[in-house]
Amino acid sequence: MSAHRAFFMRCLLLSVALCGAAHAGAAPALSVQQMREDFQLTRRALEEAHGGIYRYTPKKEMDRVFDAAAARLDHPMSAMEFQRVLSTAVAAVRCGHTAVQLAGETMAQLDQALLLPLDVKVIGGRIYILRDFETDGKLAGRTIAAINGVPAATLLETLVAASPGDGFIQTGRIRRAGRTFKEGLFRYFGMSGSFAVTLADSASKVELHGQTLAALKELSAKRYPQDQRNPHFMELSFLDDGRIARLTIFNFIDSEEEDDGGTLLKQAFEKIAAKGSKALILDLRNNGGGEDALGKMVYAHLVDKPFDYYQSLTAQRPGLSFAANVVEGGAGVTAGSLEARADGLYDLRSHPNLGLQQPRKPAFGGKVIALINGGSFSTTAELLTQLHDKKRAVFVGEESAGAYHGNTSGRDAVLALPNSGLHVGIPLITYTLAVGSEHAVGRGVMPDFVIESGIDDYLAGRDPQLEKALMLAASSAK
Numbered sequence: 295m296s297a298h299r300a301f302f303m304r305c306l307l308l309s310v311a312l313c314g315a316a317h318a319g320a321a322p323a324l325s326v327q328q329m330r331e332d333f334q335l336t337r338r339a340l341e342e343a344h345g346g347i348y349r350y351t352p353k354k355e356m357d358r359v360f361d362a363a364a365a366r367l368d369h370p371m372s373a374m375e376f377q378r379v380l381s382t383a384v385a386a387v388r389c390g391h392t393a394v395q396l397a398g399e400t401m402a403q404l405d406q407a408l409l410l411p412l413d414v415k416v417i418g419g420r421i422y423i424l425r426d427f428e429t430d431g432k433l434a435g436r437t438i439a440a441i442n443g444v445p446a447a448t449l450l451e452t453l454v455a456a457s458p459g460d461g462f463i464q465t466g467r468i469r470r471a472g473r474t475f476k477e478g479l480f481r482y483f484g485m486s487g488s489f490a491v492t493l494a495d496s497a498s499k500v501e502l503h504g505q506t507l508a509a510l511k512e513l514s515a516k517r518y519p520q521d522q523r524n525p526h527f528m529e530l531s532f533l534d535d536g537r538i539a540r541l542t543i544f545n546f547i548d549s550e551e552e553d554d555g556g557t558l559l560k561q562a563f564e565k566i567a568a569k570g571s572k573a574l575i576l577d578l579r580n581n582g583g584g585e586d587a588l589g590k591m592v593y594a595h596l597v598d599k600p601f602d603y604y605q606s607l608t609a610q611r612p613g614l615s616f617a618a619n620v621v622e623g624g625a626g627v628t629a630g631s632l633e634a635r636a637d638g639l640y641d642l643r644s645h646p647n648l649g650l651q652q653p654r655k656p657a658f659g660g661k662v663i664a665l666i667n668g669g670s671f672s673t674t675a676e677l678l679t680q681l682h683d684k685k686r687a688v689f690v691g692e693e694s695a696g697a698y699h700g701n702t703s704g705r706d707a708v709l710a711l712p713n714s715g716l717h718v719g720i721p722l723i724t725y726t727l728a729v730g731s732e733h734a735v736g737r738g739v740m741p742d743f744v745i746e747s748g749i750d751d752y753l754a755g756r757d758p759q760l761e762k763a764l765m766l767a768a769s770s771a772k
Contacts, residue, residue, distance in 0.1 A: 328713035345724030346702035350388040398715035407486040408504025409476040416472035422749040439494035461736025465668030466695025536569035542577040546584030567656040573767035583672025594654040602728035607642035622708035661770040662687040671695040683729035694738035700725035
């Protein structure tokens, strides 16, 4: 069986499993005709406008996935049941920027649901309890074998398969599945209210009582401030009398800062130059991206010669035939911003990362150690690709989440499905990076030193990736 055929069969079997995962007493809200209308609208919109729909899944296989999912819509379902089928089909596009989003009634259901009172970490194919919000942390560190009789392997396989991700990269999908585990149990298995959690190490079972997502977020913020998203753009620190600089960029969004990101980066590299740092630890873990130009600016401070960053930015077509059903980005990409190509696609005329780019001063010429993981995505992945392609850094951690040669993102059209009320985010621009082609298609940047934290590391607040980076930096900063 070919790899593509095997992938299709897994999608088919998973769709069947998801259809049977609903609440036994759920009242159907959508007719077969209504679901098929929403499904066909989604399929038509993706085929028409998604810039990279066949980048990793050939059209023949994508058609089979769509057809198999459509065949599952043969009886009335609730909107939440319908999204289980739709999400799995959309995930087969293998694009981390393309996803089915809850909205309206389905979002209200999630907000009101009583969710599993645990945060988890997925490590080595096992589900570990990281935070326990019901028994004062007594379950932290334990391994989940099953929940409500569903084996952990089934839970994980289903949630990972339904998670959007670039190409054939699993680290990003696994990280997403773990980060949204409690929501995923509700979305894809209908689990809410009470939870019988079987623990692997003792085969014992504990009964947990669900809480709302808002209540769990409040508890998390109060008890575990270290787990919360850092709202700032970046943070700079120095070690070893300034010989080692550590620049952590939390995201490439500068809207919450007084100064723009370019100014903040320039100031940071000026401080690094003033300290005379010999090594730079560039921490890009869990940086999901943001503004394209900011990623390029970081790279421009690390080189001393002009460079190309993007090779091309392309769109399927100007405008959208389904614009009446779009709630964000309804106009699509306007004709005036595009130029027709001989192959039927359209080039985006202008973008700050197109064309020959200039280095930025001050330039850092010392050793760069980049910390990466399955949360390093989008703009961050573009920066990592350039650093890797030009051999400008050593990489520590795990495979990055963004595909090496580019992604499909940029301008989005958010499609509102008229019957189910679900939203589907459809990116319109396909990015191709100006890098070599020898890297495996659909994979991310591979670390030179593969280091993954264990559950004991997370619980103790240890950071083995940073420890390795500091060792590498120290050896070059002497």
